[in-house]
Amino acid sequence: MDFTFTEEQQLFRNSTRRFLEEQYAFEKRAGVLEQAHGFLESHWQNFAELGWLAMPFAEEYDGLGGSPVETMILMEEMGRNLLTSPYLATVVLGGGIVAEAGSEQQKSALLPQVGSGELKLALAFAEQGGGYDLTQIRLRAIKNDSGYLLDGTKTTVFYSVVADKIIVAARTAGQAGEREGVSLFLIDRDAAGLQSRDYRTQDGGSASDLDFKAVQVPEEALLGREGQGFLPLQRVIAKAAVALCAEAVGVMWAISEQSGDFLRTREQFGQKLGSFQALQHRLVDVYMKCQLGQSLVYDVVCALGQQAGEPFGPELLRKVCAAKYQVGLDARSVGQEGIQFHGAMGMMTELPIGHYYKRITAINSTFGDPRFHLRRYRELMIQDQETVA
Template sequence: MDFALSEEQKQVQELITQFIAKDYPFDVREKLVKSEDGFSKEFWKTFGEFGLLAMPFSEGDGGFNGGPVDLMVILEAFGTGLIVEPYIPNIVLSGHLISKLGNDDQKKEILPKLLSGELQMSFAFTEPQSRFDLNDVTTTAKLDGDNYIVDGYKAVVMNGPASDKIIVSCRTSGGQLDEDGISLLIIDKDSKGLSSRDYSNVDGSKASEITLENVSVPKTNLIGDEGKSFKTISQVIDLATLAISAEAVGIMQKMNELTLEYTKTREQFGQTLSKFQALQHRMVDTFMVHEQTKSLLLMAAAKLNDNASDASKSISALKFQIGSAAKLIGEESIQLHGGMGVTEEMSIGHYFKRLTTIRTIFGNSDYHLKRYSSL
């Protein structure tokens, strides 16, 4: 199996690297995190002009026929620069749900605006009681004439504050834990009866708690067949898990680089920290763990790209490894920096916060170990 990137993928990688070096230094990122939106809409449209937003979609949907490997390349590069623009909520989650389940009218209305950076979307699928189980849905949608009446609550909706439209998983039939009976509806953020409580996460990203009370949604806003969305939701979450794992691998790489650079300049007992053999061993350990994790990432991306029968199992293996590797690399990086590592002024602490947050998004290590053993 050839794990080498194509020339086009190398060019995308280089494009993002140059953008980070020129336009996205750490101080710019910090200003964006503290802004109302939490990211730059100007930079988001720039990504659209670069073709990054359209990359993982088919030509029929206005994209460039990219796949999971291309997505991996983009998100890994984003991780090195700690990019806060909401690529996963918009493109990986919302965009792929529309691409896979949307009818021609829905695609024509939404995808061009989404891929140009004009439209902001999010996917509301988590509920307080569901933890990481995608089938645990209590939000209901009952058909009343030409409209669905939606009632329920969604938690940790990534990019919720900036969203114009939200895709909501609802139960149209069956019991709380049934896989059958889950449907997807596109709901405008300003719909009557929809309220949100917006907040910042520890890593600086924005999210919302969404409450839906007697929200009327036209049945034309249903994506796919009623009650048959669970399989597609699972596939898209697997893709998103690959994407956020790629971001984590990029973050680990950067944390190792920053830590190595710091130990080469910080002096203690008359010599730099990098001269101490015990610390050299610890840095070698974090380097090896990053390389092992990247190998799993490449395998999972290849299996997902080929629609292999064990693709989902490889995704859970990857996310389990991300959890343990993130803990080791994150903690060692902060330890080797000392107290400076957790100050606002140093970027290493912000990489640590994002990496720690990623450990639980789309399932933590315990969840994916259990899922791996069941597949």
């Protein structure tokens, strides 16, 4: 595989890093997080003008036709600068589901609005007690003369509070634990009977728990075909997990670079901390973990690009699990080392290191923690062996 960026991709990376460093410097971050939902609407409109929101969508939907590589570049730079925004919720999750499952009419109506910044989306799929298993969907959608009646709860819906519409994974048939019978519905954020408990997450973002109390939606609210929502949901969550791995790699690189700068300037016993060999070795270990994490992300991103539009096979899903597992472990280790390099100062809110570690913790608990993905990797290996046999 060739991991070398094209000239256009390198220019995109440089311009993205320059923009975020100028507009989202750490010194400005505290002011941004003081906003009601942890981000500035002016930043969102800037993202639209830069083409970030339209980047992954096909040109026939006013998108830029970007590949998973561009999404990886953008997410890594967001990680470097600790950006908080509804980008993952709206573009990767919400827009991704519409692109995967929606009809041509739905895609033509919704995706251009997402790309222009006019429409924010949220994806409600997780439920209490379901863990990271996507089949554990209990929220019911009962068909009636007026469309569908939704009843149940969803948890940890990212940036639901600012979404114009919410995509809900509901069960129109079958029982929890089954892949068949999962359907997707697009509903208004202010739909009658929908109750929301909004809260801020530890990393500065926003999420909500949603209660659906006999929420009536019309038949046209169904996204795609009834009972065929699981595979699109699985694909989009896998892509979002890879996007978070790329963000985690950006966080790791930022910690590595800032720790190196700190050790080269901070003095103890009349010497620079960076002159102590033990610390040099630990800093090299951090650098190697950053390189390993980036290599794993490059590998799975290339695989995503090669299988665009095709069903996800066990090999690709294993690559996703491997990346989420290893990057999760190494990101946590790098974050802990960064705090130790800075000593007691590493825990101060005035320094970014502690904030980076909070983001790592949040990433590790989203779309599956390392332990879940290790177990899932083993299950996929067994399934693959049984298929061959």
